[in-house]
Amino acid sequence: MRLGLRGRLLLVVTGAGIGLLLAVASAHEWLASRAAEQSLRAALEVRVDALDREACEAGRAPLFGRPRGAGFHGEDFPRRAHGRRRPPFALHAYARDFAATSGGPPLPARLREELAAGSGWSVAPAGERALVGAMPTAWNDGPCAWVALTLQAPPALVPSATFGFTAVTLLLALGGVVALAAGSTVGRIRALAAEVRAVAERRYETRVTEHGGDEIGELGGAFNAAAAAVRAHLDEVEARERALREFVASTTHDVGVPLSALAGHLSDLREAHARGAGPDPRTLDSAARETHYIGALLRNLGAAARLEAGEPLRDAGDVDLGALVERVALRHAVLARAAGVELGHAVPEEAVVARGDVTLLEQAVDNLVHNAIRYNRAGGHVALVLEAAVGRFAIRVRDDGPGVAESELPRLAEPRFRGGDARTRRPEGSGLGLAIANEAAALHGFELRLRNADDGGFEATLAGPAA
Amino acid sequence: MTPRILIVEDDEALGRQLADRLRQSGFEPTWLRDGGAALAVDPTGYALVVLDLMLPGAHGLDVLKAYREAAAETPVLVLSARNDTPSKVRALELGADDYVTKPFWPEELLARVQARLRRPSLQRESVFERGALRVDLDARSVAVGGAAVELTRAEFDLLAALVRRPGSAVSRQWLVEHVLDPDREGSARTLDVHVSRLRRKLGPEGGRIATVWGVGYRLEP
Numbered sequence: 257m258r259l260g261l262r263g264r265l266l267l268v269v270t271g272a273g274i275g276l277l278l279a280v281a282s283a284h285e286w287l288a289s290r291a292a293e294q295s296l297r298a299a300l301e302v303r304v305d306a307l308d309r310e311a312c313e314a315g316r317a318p319l320f321g322r323p324r325g326a327g328f329h330g331e332d333f334p335r336r337a338h339g340r341r342r343p344p345f346a347l348h349a350y351a352r353d354f355a356a357t358s359g360g361p362p363l364p365a366r367l368r369e370e371l372a373a374g375s376g377w378s379v380a381p382a383g384e385r386a387l388v389g390a391m392p393t394a395w396n397d398g399p400c401a402w403v404a405l406t407l408q409a410p411p412a413l414v415p416s417a418t419f420g421f422t423a424v425t426l427l428l429a430l431g432g433v434v435a436l437a438a439g440s441t442v443g444r445i446r447a448l449a450a451e452v453r454a455v456a457e458r459r460y461e462t463r464v465t466e467h468g469g470d471e472i473g474e475l476g477g478a479f480n481a482a483a484a485a486v487r488a489h490l491d492e493v494e495a496r497e498r499a500l501r502e503f504v505a506s507t508t509h510d511v512g513v514p515l516s517a518l519a520g521h522l523s524d525l526r527e528a529h530a531r532g533a534g535p536d537p538r539t540l541d542s543a544a545r546e547t548h549y550i551g552a553l554l555r556n557l558g559a560a561a562r563l564e565a566g567e568p569l570r571d572a573g574d575v576d577l578g579a580l581v582e583r584v585a586l587r588h589a590v591l592a593r594a595a596g597v598e599l600g601h602a603v604p605e606e607a608v609v610a611r612g613d614v615t616l617l618e619q620a621v622d623n624l625v626h627n628a629i630r631y632n633r634a635g636g637h638v639a640l641v642l643e644a645a646v647g648r649f650a651i652r653v654r655d656d657g658p659g660v661a662e663s664e665l666p667r668l669a670e671p672r673f674r675g676g677d678a679r680t681r682r683p684e685g686s687g688l689g690l691a692i693a694n695e696a697a698a699l700h701g702f703e704l705r706l707r708n709a710d711d712g713g714f715e716a717t718l719a720g721p722a723a
Numbered sequence: 724m725t726p727r728i729l730i731v732e733d734d735e736a737l738g739r740q741l742a743d744r745l746r747q748s749g750f751e752p753t754w755l756r757d758g759g760a761a762l763a764v765d766p767t768g769y770a771l772v773v774l775d776l777m778l779p780g781a782h783g784l785d786v787l788k789a790y791r792e793a794a795a796e797t798p799v800l801v802l803s804a805r806n807d808t809p810s811k812v813r814a815l816e817l818g819a820d821d822y823v824t825k826p827f828w829p830e831e832l833l834a835r836v837q838a839r840l841r842r843p844s845l846q847r848e849s850v851f852e853r854g855a856l857r858v859d860l861d862a863r864s865v866a867v868g869g870a871a872v873e874l875t876r877a878e879f880d881l882l883a884a885l886v887r888r889p890g891s892a893v894s895r896q897w898l899v900e901h902v903l904d905p906d907r908e909g910s911a912r913t914l915d916v917h918v919s920r921l922r923r924k925l926g927p928e929g930g931r932i933a934t935v936w937g938v939g940y941r942l943e944p
Contacts, residue, residue: 551826558806571808586835590828600935602894605887615808639937641894654937 261445265438266431273427284419292407293379296389300377300405303347304391312349312393312400313357350390350402357399361406363390371402382406444472452479460487510553514546521546544594545630552626556688559619563695574723575614577649578603581642584621588629596634597655599625601641608644609723612700617718620696620704623689624653624716631714632657649722656713660706668706669694693718725751726770726840731761731786732802733778741773744829745836761786766795771836776803776814784817791818798839800832851886853944856928858886867928877902878921881914885932885942892941 348360354368361382367390370378382388390404451464460483466476521543525535585601592599610617621640628638632655639654660668669690690706693716697704702720709715728750732738735756742752753769755761758781766772772790776783787799798820803810806824814822821835849861855868860883865872874882880902884893899914918940922929931943 547826548828554826555806555824562807571812573808573812582838586831587828589834590830598936600892600938600941602892602897602935602938604894604897605884613808614811615806637936639935641896641938643894643896645900656936 261442262435262438265434269431269434270427273430277423277427281419281423292387293389296379296387296405296407297377299407300389300391300403303405304393304403307393307400307403309393309395309398309400312403313398346406346408348404348406349400350404351399352397352401354402360404361388363402363404364388367404441472444468448472448476448479451476455479455483460484460490507553507557511550514549514553518543518546518550541594541596544590548588548591548594548626549630552622552689555619555622556692559616559692559696560688562616563692563699569613569699571613571615572611573614574609575612575617577608577610577617577642577651577722580614580618580621581640581651584618584625585640587622588625591626592629592638595629595632597629597632597636597638599629599638599640601639603642604644606644608642608649610649610700610702610720611723612702612720613696616696616699620693620718621651621653623693624651624718627689628653628655628657628714628716631655644722647722648719650717650719652715652717654709654713654715659708659712659714662708665706665708669704690716725749727751727753727768728836729761729764729766729769729772730754731756731758731772731778731783732775733757734775740829741832744833748833748837750836758782758786762789766790766793766797766799769797771839772797772799773832773836774799774801774819776801776805784814787814787817787819800835800839802827802832851889853889853931854928856925856931858882860886865925867926872924874921874924875917877904877917878924881917881921881940882932882942885940889942890944892935892938895939898939 346360348356349358350360350363351357354363354371356362364380364382367378367380367388371390371392377389377391379387379389385408387407388404389407390402392402393400396402448464455462455464463480463483464476466473466480521539524539525543528535528539581601581603585599588599625638625640632638637656639652641652641654643650643652694704697718697720700720702718705715705717705719707715726749728745730738730741730745730752732741732754733756738754738756742754745752750770755764756779758778760780761774761778762781762785774783774786778786783801783803787801790797790799799818800821800823801814801819802823802825803814804825811822821839823832823835849859851858851860857866859865863879863883865874865879865882881898884898884902895911895914899911903910903913903917918932918934922932925932933941933943935941
């Protein structure tokens with residue numbers, strides 16, 4: 257079972273209180289017994305000083321106290337006004353060999369030893385509730401060589417009932433105060449816990465009340481700060497999740513459309529085959545274009561995901577641009593043939609190398625070539641040329657297609673893949689491709705120039721420092 | 724001799740297409756569907772390996788590593804659906820010679836295979852002969868049908884640049900910078916003049932010099 261804060265406080269206070277009381281009680285007892293010893297010695301000294309040898313040896317009464325039988329039992333001091341009883345004294349004489357000569361009780365062994373050893377004073381407990389003190393007489397001989405005084409019932413040996421009562425009362429009062437103080441603290445902590453649970457249930461959109469300038473108030477403040485951070489993080493995650501959902505939705509659409517077109521082409525081919533007709537080359541070409549489009553889309557989605565994450569260029573290495581251009585040209589040969597577009601390319605004899613991420617750079621060039629073929633007409637041309645001069649490279653993609661309206665030019669490479677209405681679908685615009693090319697170039701610190709060529713057509717140039 | 728090509732690809736349709744396409748193009752393909760089976764093969768018996776990465780039995784990169792540890796020089800062309808730079812770098816570090824990402828067109832893969840087997844692509848011999856055309860790069864002499872053709876320095880350098888890489892286009896910019904004398908005739912317009920003169924001088928073989936739109940010129944192989 258777990259102990260609550262209140263229970264633990266009570267337990268600690270009670271334990272500490274009892275320990276403290278025991279210490280006080282034992283100190284009290286020690287002090288009281290010291291006091292009894294001192295008063296016993298003082299009383300004895302007074303009597304020994306005034307002792308008459310003859311009277312003592314005769315067994316007669318000494319200066320103080322009344323004779324009672326053979327000994328001297330006396331109530332030496334008057335009763336106090338409030339009636340608290342003074343302890344009674346009894347004075348007895350002993351011979352040199354410690355034999356009782358006035359009927360006193362035998363002296364304890366320790367006391368006898370100390371006196372015999374020459375100590376001028378000795379005290380020892382006698383029985384359960386008495387102290388006996390003894391000292392030599394001035395003559396220290398005969399039947400009255402030593403005198404002893406017994407103090408009955410020294411008050412210090414037994415703590416009074418009053419003391420016990422006071423102690424218990426104090427303890428209870430202390431416990432009560434502690435319980436009360438802890439009660440208010442516990443109550444505030446419980447209230448705070450309930451508020452925290454409520455805030456968590458409302459997905460950290462509300463705050464807890466911060467009252468009191470003490471640690472509990474501080475706790476509330478700290479929770480509010482933590483809740484705000486959690487909320488901000490949740491907002492971010494939710495926004496990302498929303499973007500991802502929209503991304504998947506628009507991607508599904510983007511892939512779905514060319515796939516449907518492809519399915520249509522295949523179905524046409526099958527029907528033509530059933531009729532006994534040969535495949536229509538135009539249908540075959542369209543199917544090839546759609547397939548190519550889907551492949552390009554997939555590659556771009558991968559690149560977009562990386563660019564959209566906004567990470568710095570991590571996987572930079574030496575990129576053989578000649579090989580890159582050859583790969584892009586090879587990849588688009590089928591598409592160009594299907595589109596009836598002549599794709600030519602050239603790279604210099606010497607190697608041209610740039611620092612960069614080969615995947616992103618290749619995707620950028622891929623997109624430039626893909627657009628040039630897609631927006632061209634049958635019988636058109638596309639040229640892909642890698643050039644190098646004075647420490648710089650340029651990859652030029654030219655076509656003799658319709659070009660782009662001048663008003664549209666500045667908007668071409670806007671990062672349109674961000675946000676919900678991310679990717680515009682062809683033929684309305686160049687969509688994802690140019691934006692990715694632009695972002696990839698920017699990430700590398702390269703330049704992407706888009707313009708209408710002087711003698712018609714469109715020209716895109718990716719340029720940067722050669723390594 | 725028909726070059727033998729090892730295909731390691733677990734997908735039935737893709738593997739069959741690759742094997743068929745390579746066979747049609749004059750290769751002798753062997754098709755394995757399992758990484759474990761690929762590990763048991765000695766790659767040195769093949770001219771080239773087409774290796775998929777996601778395989779049952781053993782991962783493609785482990786197969787690649789085993790082939791390289793066996794000190795086999797056989798070129799390995801890696802096929803992967805992963806289009807990211809670290810994957811490519813890792814495959815190349817492990818000794819892959821080329822990396823083709825899916826989706827790809829069969830033509831693309833075939834061209835990559837041929838390019839790998841054909842290397843080096845630069846014309847190494849000093850004498851180039853096609854049809855009636857004979858170009859001796861060292862002797863700087865040209866003949867058509869056995870008859871010597873007199874060329875100017877610029878015309879010969881122009882032809883030599885095309886001959887060194889038959890079938891590949893050479894850009895106008897490169898030709899202007901490397902062939903023309905910058906002090907006298909360094910313009911693109913001059914280049915066209917040189918080309919038309921060269922074509923005329925080569926007579927029936929002049930047609931081999933093709934104009935590539937927006938790029939430059941190419942010698943048809």
